[in-house]
Amino acid sequence: MIDLYYWPTPNGHKITMFLEEAGVPYTVHPVNISKGDQFKPDFLEIAPNNRMPAIVDQAPADGGKPIPIFESGAILMYLGAKTGQFLPAELRKRFEVVQWLMWQMGGLGPMAGQNHHFVQYAPERIPYAMERYIKETNRLYGVLDKRLADREFVAGEYSIADMASYPWIVPHKRQQQNLEDFPHLNRWFEAIKARPATVRAYAIAREVNPDNKPVVDDESKKLLFGQTAQKA
Numbered sequence: 140m141i142d143l144y145y146w147p148t149p150n151g152h153k154i155t156m157f158l159e160e161a162g163v164p165y166t167v168h169p170v171n172i173s174k175g176d177q178f179k180p181d182f183l184e185i186a187p188n189n190r191m192p193a194i195v196d197q198a199p200a201d202g203g204k205p206i207p208i209f210e211s212g213a214i215l216m217y218l219g220a221k222t223g224q225f226l227p228a229e230l231r232k233r234f235e236v237v238q239w240l241m242w243q244m245g246g247l248g249p250m251a252g253q254n255h256h257f258v259q260y261a262p263e264r265i266p267y268a269m270e271r272y273i274k275e276t277n278r279l280y281g282v283l284d285k286r287l288a289d290r291e292f293v294a295g296e297y298s299i300a301d302m303a304s305y306p307w308i309v310p311h312k313r314q315q316q317n318l319e320d321f322p323h324l325n326r327w328f329e330a331i332k333a334r335p336a337t338v339r340a341y342a343i344a345r346e347v348n349p350d351n352k353p354v355v356d357d358e359s360k361k362l363l364f365g366q367t368a369q370k371a
Contacts, residue, residue: 141165142195147344149306150211156302159336212244215299239300284321
């Protein structure tokens with residue numbers, strides 16, 4: 140059994156997508172990041188960076204005590220290794236997946252996240268910052284589109300690299316991107332969107348946060364964007 144500490148964000152969706160695809164039993168523990176649940180002591184024992192998602196594997200393969208894992212990329216790699224699914228065992232294929240997972244973790248996610256911040260949430264509109272991250276998001280979409288020109292999925296077969304990237308493409312309109320400009324990416328996006336496991340994963344998001352409300356009040360913004368070392 141996997142305990143999943145989750146809120147419906149792109150990084151949260153990655154893990155429900157995997158668990159639904161792999162058929163792994165799990166229990167969702169909502170972590171409402173707009174209300175500060177990520178700072179609760181019990182959660183910080185699992186995720187010291189005060190970020191979700193995080194998991195606790197209650198039945199690890201070594202038969203030892205439960206294993207907590209934080210960081211969405213690490214969670215995907217752990218689950219892939221645990222289940223033998225969506226992370227190839229063969230060396231070359233495995234690291235083809237891993238390098239694209241790292242591309243998402245170090246590029247697409249952070250840059251799209253800054254795009255979201257400066258376009259949607261920043262208290263003042265800073266044209267330079269907005270243009271910077273909209274353009275960098277566009278560049279990364281182009282990288283992914285080119286990669287998908289001659290293969291069905293990012294690393295050939297469907298893998299954790301696809302699960303990591305897809306949720307960051309879902310809010311493409313908020314990111315000021317037009318998927319019609321990226322035909323290969325658009326084809327890939329629609330294929331993953333139609334997968335039954337993806338449908339189930341996003342249904343869970345609606346159960347956890349039925350209103351699907353963005354962060355709009357000042358207190359929530361302070362919790363999410365005003366953190367310092369003292370707060371952490």
